[in-house]
Amino acid sequence: MTGRRVGFIGLGNMGGRIVRRIVDGGQAVLGFDLDASRAAAVGATAAATVTEVVRGSDVILMSLPDSKAVEAVVRGDEGILAASRAGQIVVDLSTAAPGSTVRLHAAFAERDVEYLDAGVSGGAAAAEKGTLTIMAGGSAAALEELGGLFELFTSKVFPMGESGAGHTAKLLNNFLNAVSLAATAEVMVAGRKAGLDLRTLLDVLNASSGVNFATLNRFPRIIEGDYLEGGLTGALMMKDVxxxxxxxxxxxxxxxxxxxxxxxFGLANSTGYAHLISNRVVDAIGDISGGVRLHDEPGADDGSGKATP
Incomplete structure (x- = not known):
């Protein structure tokens, strides 16, 4: 990455954490977000527009909510495509529709710009620790060139194939994440109502065939009242499904x-949890199960039908 200037568009929950890792690794970043205060908060130099980022960077990374946002940032009158120049590399770290990705790749190729779809997995915790997983589609040469940059915020990079392959792999992964989170939430609420000790239940699941990412990494914290706030929201989880x-x-x-x-997640999003972390789906299921919470809190059902004092 020596001599390559880095720009970043979208400094939210994931983007901001990734930028912090890049900056802490010694690489300056020119950043843009609709909330102008976010750039300084993560150590980036604030750009006033997307065009300014593109003109001041050799590599531009994006972390945006969905394909609609990506298309707007790329194809807008003052977007990335219009300001791009030959030799640049654009990397989309978002979760986006593969069909859109392939079309954008073709548009950038006409300007001799490499476009990589690089879905990331691991959540906010992995972003902060620099241990995200990348699944990438597009030019193998461009991906290899960015290896030093990716090392600042990832622990694994998987080349998946042609344009769109990275975002396809990301959708498949996110669907399994959604299934395991929703199903485990339902099981844990049932365990609470049945009067089981939830720590012991998790030990059983993690030593048995029901083990999954949610039982290993999410619910040991959730049963203590820590929902791991700052990660993928319920609305974004539904978008991915x-x-x-x-x-x-x-x-x-x-x-x-x-x-x-x-x-x-439809239940969770329609009952007030859409903009909270997707782990709150367990509370939505608990709500319609008699006000159950997996952890003790005043007024919550402890599983026996009696409110906690």
Whole structure:
């Protein structure tokens, strides 16, 4: 990465944490966000516009909510595409529709600009520790060139193939994440209502065939009242599940298992949890199960039907 100037667009929950890792690793970053205060908060130099980032950078990374936002930032009158120049590399770290990604890749190729789709996984905690996983589509040479930059915030980088392959892998991963989170939330609420000790229940699950990322990494914290705030929201989780279903339709594959997470996160989003971390789906399920919480809090049902004093 020596001599390559880095720009970053989208300094929210994930983007901001990634930028902090890059800056702490010794690489200056020119950053843009609709909230202008975010750049300074993560150690980046604030840019006034997307165009300023593009003109002042050789590598531009994006971390945006969805394909609609990506398309707007790329194709807008003062977007990345219009200001781009030959030899630049644009990296989309967002969770986006693969079809959109392929079209953007083609548009950038006409300007001799490399476009990589580089979905990231691991959540806010991994972003802070610099241990994110990247699944990337696009030029293998461009991906290799960015190895030193990616090392500042990732522990694993998987080349997945042509343009769109990275975002496809990301959707498949996120769907399994949604399934395991929603299903484990339901199981844990049932365990609470049945009067089981939840720590022991998690020990059982993690030593048995029900083990998954949620039982290992999420619920040991949630049962203590720590929801790991700062990660993927319920609204964004639902967006990812819908993208998954849409993409499977394009591939001609039936999405037979989508109804569970669609129902669970639909419930959470319609009952006030949409803009909180997706882990709060367990509270939405608890709400319709008699006000159950996995941890003790005043007024909550402890699983026996009696409110905690």
């Amino acid at each position: 819908v993208l998954y279903v849409d993409h499977l339709h394009e591939l001609g594959v039936p999405s037979l298992n989508a109804s569970g997470p669609m129902a669970s």
